[in-house]
Amino acid sequence: MTQLTPVLTSNWDLPDSFTLDGYGEYSAARKALGTDPDAIIQMVKDSGLRGRGGAGFPTGMKWGFIPQNDGKPHYLVVNADESEPGTCKDIPLMMANPHSLIEGVIITSYAIRANHAFIYIRGEVLHVVRRVQAAVREAYEKGYLGTDIFGSGYDLELVVHSGAGAYICGEETALLDSLEGYRGQPRLKPPFPAVAGLYACPTVINNVESVASVPSIVANGADWFAGMGTEKSKGFGIFSLSGHVTRPGQYEAPLGITLRELLDMAGGIREGHELKFWTPGGSSTPIFTAEHLDVPLDFESVGAKGSMLGTRALQIFDETTCVVRAVLRWTEFYAHESCGKCTPCREGTYWLKQVLKRLEKGQGTEDDLVTITDIADNILGRSFCALGDGATSPIHSSVKHFRDEYLKHFEIGGCPFDPAASTVWGSK
Amino acid sequence: MSYSPEVRERLETDAKEIIGRYPKPRSALLPLLHLVQSEDGYVSDDGQEFCAEMLGLSKAEVVGVATFYTMYKRRPSGEYNVGVCINSLCAIMGGDQIWAELTEHAGVGHDETTSDGKITLERLECNAACDFAPVMMVNWEFFDNQTPESAKQLVDDLREGRPVVPTRGPGRLCTFKEASRVLAGFPDGQAGDGPSAAGPSLEGLKIAKANGWEAPRPGAQERGSEK
Numbered sequence: 250m251t252q253l254t255p256v257l258t259s260n261w262d263l264p265d266s267f268t269l270d271g272y273g274e275y276s277a278a279r280k281a282l283g284t285d286p287d288a289i290i291q292m293v294k295d296s297g298l299r300g301r302g303g304a305g306f307p308t309g310m311k312w313g314f315i316p317q318n319d320g321k322p323h324y325l326v327v328n329a330d331e332s333e334p335g336t337c338k339d340i341p342l343m344m345a346n347p348h349s350l351i352e353g354v355i356i357t358s359y360a361i362r363a364n365h366a367f368i369y370i371r372g373e374v375l376h377v378v379r380r381v382q383a384a385v386r387e388a389y390e391k392g393y394l395g396t397d398i399f400g401s402g403y404d405l406e407l408v409v410h411s412g413a414g415a416y417i418c419g420e421e422t423a424l425l426d427s428l429e430g431y432r433g434q435p436r437l438k439p440p441f442p443a444v445a446g447l448y449a450c451p452t453v454i455n456n457v458e459s460v461a462s463v464p465s466i467v468a469n470g471a472d473w474f475a476g477m478g479t480e481k482s483k484g485f486g487i488f489s490l491s492g493h494v495t496r497p498g499q500y501e502a503p504l505g506i507t508l509r510e511l512l513d514m515a516g517g518i519r520e521g522h523e524l525k526f527w528t529p530g531g532s533s534t535p536i537f538t539a540e541h542l543d544v545p546l547d548f549e550s551v552g553a554k555g556s557m558l559g560t561r562a563l564q565i566f567d568e569t570t571c572v573v574r575a576v577l578r579w580t581e582f583y584a585h586e587s588c589g590k591c592t593p594c595r596e597g598t599y600w601l602k603q604v605l606k607r608l609e610k611g612q613g614t615e616d617d618l619v620t621i622t623d624i625a626d627n628i629l630g631r632s633f634c635a636l637g638d639g640a641t642s643p644i645h646s647s648v649k650h651f652r653d654e655y656l657k658h659f660e661i662g663g664c665p666f667d668p669a670a671s672t673v674w675g676s677k
Numbered sequence: 678m679s680y681s682p683e684v685r686e687r688l689e690t691d692a693k694e695i696i697g698r699y700p701k702p703r704s705a706l707l708p709l710l711h712l713v714q715s716e717d718g719y720v721s722d723d724g725q726e727f728c729a730e731m732l733g734l735s736k737a738e739v740v741g742v743a744t745f746y747t748m749y750k751r752r753p754s755g756e757y758n759v760g761v762c763i764n765s766l767c768a769i770m771g772g773d774q775i776w777a778e779l780t781e782h783a784g785v786g787h788d789e790t791t792s793d794g795k796i797t798l799e800r801l802e803c804n805a806a807c808d809f810a811p812v813m814m815v816n817w818e819f820f821d822n823q824t825p826e827s828a829k830q831l832v833d834d835l836r837e838g839r840p841v842v843p844t845r846g847p848g849r850l851c852t853f854k855e856a857s858r859v860l861a862g863f864p865d866g867q868a869g870d871g872p873s874a875a876g877p878s879l880e881g882l883k884i885a886k887a888n889g890w891e892a893p894r895p896g897a898q899e900r901g902s903e904k
Contacts, residue, residue, distance in 0.1 A: 253885040254892040261874040261882055271873070322700070334764045334803040344845065345874040365700060372711070372748050372860050373804055375817040376846040376871060379859060383868035408698050411860040413707050413746035416802065430706035430732070432745040448701055469895035476893055485892065488881075491807035492766055498808050498880030514884050532765065564766050564807065578765035582802050588745075672771035673811065674824060 251506040253514070254477060254485045256465050257458065258501045261345040267380050268387065272348035275393050277464035281356040282401040289360040293463065295471035297483030302328055302419075302456025303530060303559045305482075305548045308463075314443035315361045315451045324452040325358045325366040326428065327460055329381075330412055330419040332371055333531035334582060335562030338487040339457035341499060343370070343377045346461070347384035351407065353460035355393065356467055358405050361453050365406050369424055372411040382409050416586035420634050421454040423588065434590045435634040458487060478504040482547030482558070492527075492565035493519045493671070505550070508563060509542040522567035526650065530559015532579040533639025535646035536572075556646070569675070571666035572651045573658055576643045577605040583640035594637030597628040601644065608655060611663035618655055622648055679723050680716075688716060692731045695862060702732050706742055708861045710749055715858035719750035748860075755790045755797035756852050757835045760814040761828070764803040770810040771824065776800065778825040783832055795836045808877035809844075816856040818843035821876070846871050 265271035281289055294309030315323055327350065331339040343350060350368070358366045368385075370378055385407055388394045396404045410428060417423045418433040425447050427433035446452020462484065466474045475483045482504040488511055491497045495516030502511070508527065518524050526536045529546060535556040537544070544554050551558045566575065584598035604621050607613045625641035632638055648655065657665050669675045680688065691712055696705040706728060713724030720743045729736045743749045750758075761776045762768070780786050783796060790797045806812045809821035813828060820831060821844040834841050841850050847867035851859075859865050885891070 252888070252890040253881055254890070255882050255885045256892045258878075258882050259892075262879055264873060266873040268869075331805045332803060335766060335807050336803075337805045337807045340805040341874055341878040345878065371805070373801075373814065373817050374819075375856050375859060376819065376843070376868075379847075379864060379868040382859075382862070382864050386864070409862065410704075411708065411711065411862070412748075413710065413860075414748035415746050427707065428704055429701065430703035430742065432742055473893065473895045489808060491810060492770065496877070496880045497810075498877030500881035500884075502881075515880065562807070566766075566769065570769055575765040575769060578763070578768050582764055585802060668769070668773060671769045672774060673822075674771065 251503060251510050253500060253502050255501045256485055257342055257346060257349055257461055258487065258499060261341070266345050267347055267384060269348060269391065272346065275348075275352050275355070275388075277467040278352045278355040278393065279399050281467050282359055282399050282403055286360045286362060289356060289467065292471045293360070293466060296466045296474040297478070297481075298459065298462060298466060298474065299482065299548065300456055301458035301462065301486055301560070303333065303533075303557075305558060308455060308459050311443065311455070312357070312361050312453055314441070315453060316444065317362065319451065321450045322365065322448075323361055323363040324447040324450060325354060325361060325363045326424065326447060326452055326454045327354060327366070327368040327457055328419060328421060328424055328454055329368050329370040329457045330424060331457070332416040332419050333533060333560055333562060334579060335489070335491060335528055335531045335564040336560040337489045337491065337562065338499060338560065340374055340377055342457060342461060342487070344380050347381045348388070349461040349464060350381070350457055351384055351388050351394070353463040354407055355398065355405060356463050357453065357455065357460055359403055361451075363453070364404050365408075367408050367410050367428060367447075369410050369412060369418070369428055371418075372413050378409065378411055385409055415588075416582075417588040417634075417636055420636060423634070424454065425452065432588070434588045479545065479547045479549070481549050486561055488546065488561045488563060490515050490563045490565060493522060493567035493570070494565045495519055504558075505545040505547040507543050507545055511563065512542075518565065518567050522569065525566050525568045525570055526572060527566065528559075528562060528564045529556050531562040532564070532582070533557075533635070533642050534559040535642045536650065538650050556642075567671070569666065569671040571609075571664050571668070572647050572654055573605070573609045574664065574666070574668070576647045577602070577609045579643045580605050580640065583636065587636060587640075591633035591637065593628045594632040594640065597624050597637065598640050600624055601640070608658055609664060611658045611661060613659050615656065615659070618648060618652070680727065684716065688712065688727060689731070691861070691863065692727075696731065698862070703734070706732060706734075706739065707746070710743055711857045711861040714750065715854050715861055717753075718854050719753050753790075754853065756795050757815050758797050758799060758817070758853050759832060759835070760799040760801035760804070762801045762804055762810070762812045762814075764801075766807050767803075767810045767812050772811040775811055775813070775823055775825050775828045779828045779832065782829045791836065793836060796832055815841070815843070816851060816853050818846040818850060818856075820844055843871070845875050
């Protein structure tokens with residue numbers, strides 16, 4: 250049986266884990282700043298660390314794309330805009346352990362030769378913003394940020410920047426536009442941020458958890474990290490269980506753990522109920538059902554079964570849940586958050602919402618299922634960025650797995666489920 | 678109407694500090710809009726004018742940005758912005774019922790403010806606390822594991838001026854204006870309040886400790902999870 254491997258979460262039960270006293274002396278950053286930057290990049294490549302923000306792009310390779318000796322400033326931007334429905338790992342990580350992120354920022358910035366870094370945090374989490382602000386200030390006071398860090402001659406400025414409410418800013422190029430003071434709309438790629446990112450300069454954008462994992466790799470070695478996980482999905486990650494589970498929460502485990510194993514640890518589905526469907530990595534990843542309980546939660550295995558590992562946001566729904574209602578709500582979310590730049594996403598999500606509302610009320614027809622599938626087909630692969638693609642995942646996967654449930658809505662002219670039964674208090 | 682000279686001077690001092698954080702001034706626009714909200718409680722006409730002046734932008738450019746982001750209020754709003762997550766997971770876990778009962782109880786709907794100016798209600802999208810569902814936020818502080826009863830009590834307490842404490846946050850709930858100032862990058866000294874982590878955030882760690890599970894020690898690696 251797979252065991253949990255707390256690394257980033259290991260100090261969260263200390264009352265002062267968010268201070269330097271509760272974290273430590275930045276020994277990995279000290280070590281890194283005495284090493285050749287290229288050796289750090291190589292080490293992260295060797296570790297096999299892949300982006301923890303959903304896409305799973307190899308982190309070290311991303312760093313390696315930054316052109317060197319180009320005479321331009323380089324930037325590191327940490328994507329802390331955690332907003333994907335179901336995803337709730339970076340927020341507790343920054344609340345409990347912000348110094349792991351800041352130490353990671355120092356090492357990453359040094360490796361890519363950046364002297365200015367930004368943490369772009371969604372604005373809707375005030376106490377997390379406070380914690381990160383305070384941790385950055387503490388690091389400055391200790392001389393871990395600023396000029397001549399650890400006497401190495403290396404300088405780094407770190408700015409904490411609060412967003413203002415826009416899911417799309419989690420898309421890396423939209424985030425850059427937002428950080429430059431514009432509406433957060435995605436940019437055409439190429440050029441990729443590694444070449445022309447923030448202020449048209451070479452920029453690395455990494456997820457919070459990716460950056461926070463870096464100090465442990467520097468401290469313990471690439472082999473240590475690569476010794477966990479699977480062949481192509483190495484290391485550990487935070488798995489976030491939510492919904493109809495006995496003990497929802499954050500479970501840090503090697504990639505490749507299964508939902509069955511995680512549910513065992515979490516006390517199973519809430520008492521008296523059974524698993525109906527779940528997302529492996531947020532609402533933008535096609536839903537799974539009970540038949541996928543033993544799929545190893547790594548990038549390859551989840552992909553092979555038609556979904557995506559995403560952010561390991563395991564939203565669990567039991568048999569009391571109406572899948573049409575869940576999909577409607579996600580669709581309303583995408584329509585709300587569509588930035589409006591491209592037609593397929595802007596118009597497509599709007600119309601998906603209209604048709605799904607009708608379906609949920611039992612006023613639709615079987616033709617409506619053809620319509621939503623057709624709209625989704627016309628969004629997928631034709632949108633400007635991944636938000637549009639993501640909006641189609643719940644549509645396609647729910648129609649595939651639960652076609653009969655959609656049909657049932659029109660057969661009886663309404664929703665066959667009692668929403669009260671799926672509430673926290675409804676089962677008691 | 679425009680800011681009094683004293684207010685203007687104070688805002689300018691703050692604005693210059695914000696602008697000084699960035700390699701290019703325009704990057705300061707989002708925090709400046711938070712700053713304006715900390716003064717006026719919403720993004721006022723004066724506030725937009727002020728941002729435009731400070732950054733050398735046209736007012737239209739500022740308005741274009743301010744209207745894109747949902748956290749910027751476009752008209753005066755309540756002292757407490759009370760949000761209920763109605764994204765799928767929270768809605769299903771009870772957020773829909775909370776919303777229905779709370780709007781009935783408070784007599785206002787989405788983006789509407791009670792007549793005493795205390796409460797603005799908002800339907801929220803996912804606020805990244807799904808393991809604490811159903812989730813509410815007041816002035817962007819966490820109020821975890823809510824019920825219809827606790828939600829109504831919360832709003833009553835806020836309206837009556839009784840002390841209210843977030844589940845994971847500071848010992849004192851700040852006003853919307855005060856919260857906006859923190860978001861503009863001016864800390865309020867409350868970062869040390871509240872737990873490091875609580876409840877569900879600690880479940881995995883608790884189980885690991887109970888079972889004696891740890892990440893492998895460096896140098897002693899086997900392929901850990903690989904069967």
